[in-house]
Amino acid sequence: MSFQAGNIPPVSAEGALHIVFQREQLVSDMQSPDPLLPRSQLQQAGWDVLREQFLGYWQGTPCYAVDIDSGIELDPLRFHRGNLYQMLGRMDDSLFALAGRALQLLAWERDHQFCGRCGAPMAVDITERAMRCAPCRTVNYPRINPCVITLVHRGEELLLARNVNFPGRLYSTLAGFIEAGESAEQTLHREVLEEVGVTIGQLRYFGSQSWPFPSQLMLGYFAEYEAGEIVCEPGEIAHADWFHYRDLPQIPPATSIAGQLIRHYIGNLTGE
Incomplete structure (x- = not known):
């Protein structure tokens, strides 16, 4: 490196x-x-x-x-x-x-210029990555928000969605934040059901990527389609559909974990 x-x-x-x-x-x-x-x-x-x-x-x-x-x-x-x-x-x-x-x-x-507990100014700790409040001793470390992102697949078809905030005609995999008390796997099932109305079966972990917009850690998975018809979540998903791997819409670049999930799955299908 x-x-x-x-x-x-x-x-x-x-x-x-x-x-x-x-x-x-x-x-x-x-x-x-x-x-x-x-x-x-x-x-x-x-x-x-x-x-x-x-x-x-x-x-x-x-x-x-x-x-x-x-x-x-x-x-x-x-x-x-x-x-x-x-x-x-x-x-x-x-x-x-x-x-x-x-x-x-x-x-x-x-x-984190000011303490969220007592309101006093916080100072950078040069011995470790932290912001410290001297009066009440509160310590804040850099926040990282864990998210899951998954490619739902059905044989040679990929379930891709266009978020309402996506630019142009970009389609991508489904993603969401892990909530308090949830495992990554529980979040996957919940997010897919909420966003597109389908249930998923077997999950397979792919990899992770730091995503600084603003501070996510993306945990990537493949998920087998199990049941249900696509019903897009209002205000979140503009459109979602099944796409054959030979006839894909505009997808994220290979430098993003969404793009890597799509390309890796297609590579396994085609042997490339």
Whole structure:
């Protein structure tokens, strides 16, 4: 791996690399092939840093996530500011994962400036990844929301759905958040039934993916169709249907776990 995670920053940040965000959008140098900016460039630009989180080491070099002041005017001939989601599939997977980690940690620090128990200001703990409240000793760690995502299949047909918030004509697999007291498997059965009205049988775990929009951990499964007709959940699913693997609608890119589930299942069918 090119990246080694770490919580405790080095004594000196000289020569460090930075992933920079402004207004939750990634700032990149249009003259560079990747989003990593050297510390000297930040110092030269004179950007006001609102918050900074040490990420670890990228190819042996210390790497930080930085959130700069929203009022800073970036040079449009040099810097580009864009939504991280739109860069999915256009960036090296390792760099995308690193940028996602940066986005999540900056959002976590921003959203925990004050203690939820007593209201006092919280401080970053440099010995571990935590925000601490000195008066009441409350500790907040980065929040990760576990979700399930599943490809429901019926032989050579895949059940795909278009969420009401999806752009264009994109169809994907079904997904949902794990609720308190549920197992991942219980969530799968509940979510599929709620979203499309069908029941599922045998489940098979596929893999997981960090999804920083804003802080999900996606647990991927395959699920065999068992019974029922498709009935879309109002306000959630715009349309859902069975698609033969040779005649698919627009699907997510292979860099997303939804795209990987679809392509892996088709690969098993075709032997490719």
